[in-house]
Amino acid sequence: xxxxxxxxxxxxxxxxxxxxxxxxxxxxxxxxxxxxxxxxxxxxxxxxxxxxxxxxxxxxxxxxxxxxxxxxxxxxxxxxxxxxxxxxxxxxxxxxxxxxxxxxxxxxxxxxxxxxxxxxxxxxxxxxxxxxxxxxxxxxxxxxxxxxxxxxxxxxxxxxxxxx
Amino acid sequence: xxxxxxxxxxxxxxxxxxxxxxxxxxxxxxxxxxxxxxxxxxxxxxxxxxxxxxxxxxxxxxxxxxxxxxxxxxxxxxxxxxxxxxxxxxxxxxxxxxxxxxxxxxxxxxxxxxxxxxxxxxxxxxxxxxxxxxxxxxxxxxxxxxxxxxxxxxxxxxxxxxxx
Numbered sequence: 001x002x003x004x005x006x007x008x009x010x011x012x013x014x015x016x017x018x019x020x021x022x023x024x025x026x027x028x029x030x031x032x033x034x035x036x037x038x039x040x041x042x043x044x045x046x047x048x049x050x051x052x053x054x055x056x057x058x059x060x061x062x063x064x065x066x067x068x069x070x071x072x073x074x075x076x077x078x079x080x081x082x083x084x085x086x087x088x089x090x091x092x093x094x095x096x097x098x099x100x101x102x103x104x105x106x107x108x109x110x111x112x113x114x115x116x117x118x119x120x121x122x123x124x125x126x127x128x129x130x131x132x133x134x135x136x137x138x139x140x141x142x143x144x145x146x147x148x149x150x151x152x153x154x155x156x157x158x159x160x161x162x163x164x
Numbered sequence: 165x166x167x168x169x170x171x172x173x174x175x176x177x178x179x180x181x182x183x184x185x186x187x188x189x190x191x192x193x194x195x196x197x198x199x200x201x202x203x204x205x206x207x208x209x210x211x212x213x214x215x216x217x218x219x220x221x222x223x224x225x226x227x228x229x230x231x232x233x234x235x236x237x238x239x240x241x242x243x244x245x246x247x248x249x250x251x252x253x254x255x256x257x258x259x260x261x262x263x264x265x266x267x268x269x270x271x272x273x274x275x276x277x278x279x280x281x282x283x284x285x286x287x288x289x290x291x292x293x294x295x296x297x298x299x300x301x302x303x304x305x306x307x308x309x310x311x312x313x314x315x316x317x318x319x320x321x322x323x324x325x326x327x328x
Binding site for chain 2: 023
């Protein structure tokens with residue numbers, strides 16, 4: 001069986017990447033095809049608006065760049081509006097066009113970076129865990145972040161589609 | 165590096181299992197701690213009730229047993245109420261207690277089976293894909309089902325928590 005193991009680890013990794021791709025395609029298609037008016041809709045009475053969810057997911061994707069050791073963020077200015085504060089608590093100066101540009105740029109950037117990482121790099125620690133903590137908790141690796149963030153997208157897409 | 169590859173494939177698999185575990189714990193804790201009255205709440209006006217989402221996720225978990233080649237289903241009687249038809253279109257004869265018992269039994273059964281499968285078995289085809297189709301699309305394996313179903317749980321949990 002020598003030589004079969006690297007193929008296996010690639011197959012597991014590819015399932016994770018495929019799952020991310022499905023979540024990104026589904027959410028990207030949904031949000032980028034909404035009108036500015038539709039993006040003002042709330043997912044339920046007194047709950048988040050669509051544009052908040054979209055900005056939130058965009059900011060979380062942007063934060064994956066330093067978290068996964070892939071470089072510096074592009075859009076830290078999203079955090080005060082979409083991460084730190086709840087919806088409608090501060091003025092949102094980002095339009096649907098702004099978010100679409102940021103979303104698409106991040107999607108292309110992350111997807112290219114993701115596909116360039118080796119299986120060993122996916123299993124290395126992410127940047128929010130120290131060397132020492134990683135010794136004790138080796139599951140705190142990049143692949144774990146990928147699966148968690150994929151589920152986070154699915155969580156909010158389940159809410160977003162309630163506006164249809 | 166001989167010998168490191170099997171550890172790697174195990175690490176990828178463990179991330180997938182961990183992601184499932186987190187989704188199951190979160191959803192199980194949420195649904196089993198709701199009162200019968202709370203389970204009648206809808207996630208948004210004219211949308212699914214909580215009890216429907218819970219029965220739906222329970223039925224989908226039950227369907228994973230034959231799909232993953234782990235044996236026969238326990239509760240096919242859930243499908244007419246929670247899979248085939250939308251909420252409130254047929255009478256629901258399942259109580260919160262019924263669903264909690266089924267949910268917990270399936271959780272324990274699946275978790276034990278999942279942990280007994282080898283990495284190679286996780287990468288083998290699932291039961292809804294033929295040998296021929298699997299040759300062309302080797303990603304249609306058990307691990308892919310695991311990740312998809314985990315995201316499906318997250319999708320509906322995102323909706324369910326809107327009732328709080």
